[in-house]
Amino acid sequence: MKTVYHNADPVMAEFIGGMLNDAGIPAHVHQAGLYGASGEIPPNECWARIVVVHEEQATEARELVMEYLEGDPVGDATEWTCPSCGERIEPQFTQCWNCGRERR
Template sequence: MTQVFVAQHPTEAHLVQGLLEANGIAAEVHGESLFGARGEAPVTPDTLPSVWVLDDDQASSARAVLAAYESREDTSHGVAWVCPACGEQIESQFTECWKCGADRPSGKAGE
């Protein structure tokens, strides 16, 4: 068994486990019960939840999957856009205005 990822919280550890399993790599989450002790125990890689690959021969494949995961583009902080119908400012991830329901204009966000 090989450790391939140290997560910031149990949810991220299980997300990574699911990602690996979706790619045919058996994995387990270890240490999630220690997460509840944060504040009483120091926060170190040893006390954070981690993901372990069961088959050592799949560790390099797992690391390749995780490299793609970690390099993903964060689109949650894109450019906001202004609704052409009501003038409301809308966050970039939305495709229609929350206030009036108008569609985002075609073109890049923020135009």
């Protein structure tokens, strides 16, 4: 196993771990339960760590994490029209609320 990311916030660490798993990179969050010990032990020792199961996927995992962290959280910041039903959709949504079609 290889550490690819760490964060003081265990919720964010769990989110990133889930994102990697969804991308087909088996990952686990370690040390998330040490959050309450911050102040008692050095900060970098109580931060949640995300480790990948297969070390050969570490580079790909880091790239995905950086892409997420550096990316635009809203994506394309313009409204879009669903190609299936013509419904106008707000930019933060990636799926049409009316018919369910994914934004492409």
